[in-house]
Amino acid sequence: MSTAIELYARARPGYEERVASAVAVLQAAAAAHPGRVVLTTSLGVEDMVLADLIARHRLPIALATLETGRLHAETLALIPRLEQRYGLQVERWLPQAGQALQFVREHGELAMRQSIELRKACCALRKLEPLARLLAGRSAWVTGLRREQSGARAEVAFESIDEQGRTKYSPLADWSQADVWHHVEQHDVPYNPLHDAFFPSIGCEPCTRAVALGEDFRAGRWWWEQEDAKECGLHASTSRPSPAQKENA
C-alpha cells in the first residue's frame, strides 16, 4: 500500500515562498498576541506541519487539542509523539465532566447519525464548549485550514476575525495538499497513520471514514449529511486582509 507521502508529496513551484509566508504569518501572530495565541490542533497533517514550523522557529505559540472522548486510538497516540519530537507540551481540553456521559445515556453511542440536531449537539458539548474554554483568556488562534480543502473553505483568509472578536490565523491558506506532504517528507514530520489509509480529514471515530479515489477532501466527514451542513461550527468567521495584503493594498 502506498503511503500518503508517496501519493501526495510533490515539490511544486513556489513552495519555499509559501513556507516563508506561513512563517511570517505565525511570527506576526506571536508578535501581536504575546502569550495569548494558541494553535488549536486537530492533530491532522496540516496542524502537524504548523507544529513543526512553530517548533523549528521557536515561536511562542501554545499548542492545544480538543480531546473529544471519541478520537481514534491512532490520533491519541500522536499527542505524545508530537510532544517528544518537538519538546513541546500539548494542552488537552475535554468535555465537561458528566455531560458527554449523560448525552450518550439519553441518545445512544451513535446519536450523531440520528439527526443533524443531535450531531450538532454532540459537537457542541465535545468540541465547541471545550473550545470556548480553551480560547478564554486568549486573543488569537491558529488553524490549519486550507482553501483547497472544500468549497466552504475556498475563501479562507490568512487572518480573520471570529464571532467573539479574536484573530484567527490560517498560515496554510494557500498551501496545496502536495505542499503539505512535501513538507512532511522534507522534515520527517510525524503524522497520523490513518492518513496512509485514505483518511485525508480526521475527526472523531464515529464521524470519519476513508474516502474513495476522486472523492472530496471532506467526503469522509459526516458522510450521511448534505455537503452544506458539514462543518461543526469551529470555524465561523468574517475575514479581513492579512498584514501582507494590507501592505499591498
Ligand code: SF4
Ligand atoms: S465529530 Fe461526531 S463524535 Fe465528534 S463531537 Fe461531532 S458529532 Fe460528536
